[in-house]
Amino acid sequence: MKKYLTFLYDCFRLSFVGDWRYHLWMTSLTVLTLVGVYAYCQQLVHGLVTTGMTDQVSWGLYIANFTYLVGLAAAAAMLVIPVYVYRNLHLHDVVIFGELLAVAVIIMCLLFVTVDLGRPDRFMHLLWRFNFPLSMLTWDVIALNGYLLLNLHICGYLIYCAYCGRRPSPLFYVPFVFIAIVWAVSIHTVTAFLYVGLGGRPFWNSAIIAPRFLASAFAAGPAFIILTLQIVRKYTRHEVSDEALLTLRRIIQVAMLINMFLLVCEIFTEFYTDSAHVASARYLYFGLHGHRALIPWIWTAIAMNAVATILLVLPASRGLKLLNLVCVLAIVGIWIEKGMGLIVPAFIPTPLGEVVEYVPTWHEILICLGIWAVGLLIYTIFVRVSVPVLAGEVTYQRRAGGPDRERLSTSEATY
């Protein structure tokens, strides 16, 4: 127990150690977080009237970000499957970064849901009367928290073992790794089912939402990981091979192709049928009765995704510069498409045919930025701590034994 507390203390201390760039980065994130807290406190005082949401469009940027981030959490699964199922060892050393990302991202998801609540103080009612299995939201609560715990356990166990200088016993983590793979698929499916199961919203009420959700998630997640790994490789001494990045590129390639194919299926079904249910899609892509707010967004997203897909198919994207561009395009394109493009149009027009557009307020945007800052803060700390610990530079023995201590402080100074 003492050992574990020492471990936590060392992690805590490590997270404050770094060069000026690290401090600048962390301070900026902290400032952004505090600005978010400020905006959220105002929301607590005045109510959700500080947001752009209305009875007509009753979910907005919060739920949009939530939806996108659930997708991002897939990154972990997409790194784990090649390593543990296909024994592709290029990715072996980087799996943990995916799992840590999943932890940070799920925390962000939970924050986004919390800020969307009108009465967060009644959170405990979930434990008292849990409408399971009827409400898909209760399924989502289980799926997300379960996924958080699984990944916390896997990462925590591996890092703690490295800290103690002992080999992790497969029995304690490999079964969880496999459960987490299935669980990763479930968080997307369940989150998609949140929307899909509503008969009153024809835009969502389509079987293609869940598979498309998975496809875009399996593109955006690994794209984010590719960028992160290069940052890790640049600023720490952790080795990340180009092969690992290229393996991820192949995953994004396939996922993006499937995503674009499903998009074509969706658009064809909507517009060729051209039934009364096409109104939301028409609003999204072409505008409805002169209301055109989402058109620039969705076409930007489609253009970004299309360019990313074409570049991914070309061999040229094996070069890292182009690959990075592809990743940024995919991340942003899917953020728009899964966020504003999936959530908002389902409310426009309303079930009674009224067209009320949604524009997020600054309050809402600042709260969102704040939550993103929290997520990045958590993830930076995770990476900051796990790299030296996994490399065996910070261990319990070193801390206890005298002479090694000098080395510890010098090695820390290099990060």
Added chain:
Amino acid sequence: MSDPHAQRPEDKSAVPSDQTTWTRRRFLSRSVVALAGMSAVAGAMSPLRHLDPQDLPSLDEFLQKHYKEMTPQDKEQVFARITQSVQTRFGVDATVSDPPPLEDVEFVYGLNLSRCIGCRRCVHACVEENNQSRAPEIQYIRVLEMEKGSINVESSEHHYDPPLVPNPDKYYMPVQCHQCAKPPCVKVCPVEATWQEPDGITVIDYDWCIGCRYCEAACPYWARRFNFAEPQIPSEELNPEVGYLSNRPRNKGVMEKCTFCLHRVRQGRLPACLEVCPTGSRKFGNVRDPASEVAYILRHKRVYVLKEDVGTVPRFFYYFDERGSRYREPMVEKSGAQEGTG
């Protein structure tokens, strides 16, 4: 914020602490960082000072049970607290009632599309009866001005505002909660804060709702409303006869909806929207009683169910008339029913 500058000199001294001595300079610089950090956090949370103490749940409120789990004694205490809070908020003595559902009663509502003139009196009577927020405005009934030759809500006009109604070229369709027999809003609620009563009315425990608005997304009739801000009602307009499950004043952050005026109809009265209707377009009653008006209409008239395809089996229906239709006998000369819209 001064954090970046305060933190940077820290770098050099950031070696593991047990080895270094606590010099004065080190102590001072650390204190400055800690102070700056704490004041930044305090600054960020400063808006909370505007929080109305009324808004904070008291311990009793925090521990209050779900409506269905309350014992009669619990209810007594809760109702006393509600009376108290209405007194503090509005300076009005309210009586809280909680009439139980009646035996062998299932309420349904019929609306005569041949008669409705779109005067929106029902909308305003409802707001007054049920203590909806006047600012921001919350209304349970939305009257649609429909194109003749179509019953598609998407071509309807929600914000018609002529000096006189009815417009002879249009017809009017009020929409409110349909009290579905298979309510999607109840299904999706994660905390069972909304449920269907034995007499068919779907209610909300405003003290249990967490404000996730999933029910609002699920409703195919756009019948649910959310309190985005603290509801404002002038004290003199407050209806002091309040029901726990229906028209007691709500707080911000929770859902609300039409309850067919549950506190009235369970005591033998009619819904406020029906009582005020100048054309008799609204019919309400117990469908299990074959002698009731609604049972007669369902047996004999041409009935239309809005969005029957979503399969929620509403207890609210529209019907058409031959005789008495305002399209046959223009009401213009007949009565003062013509009203400016409100």
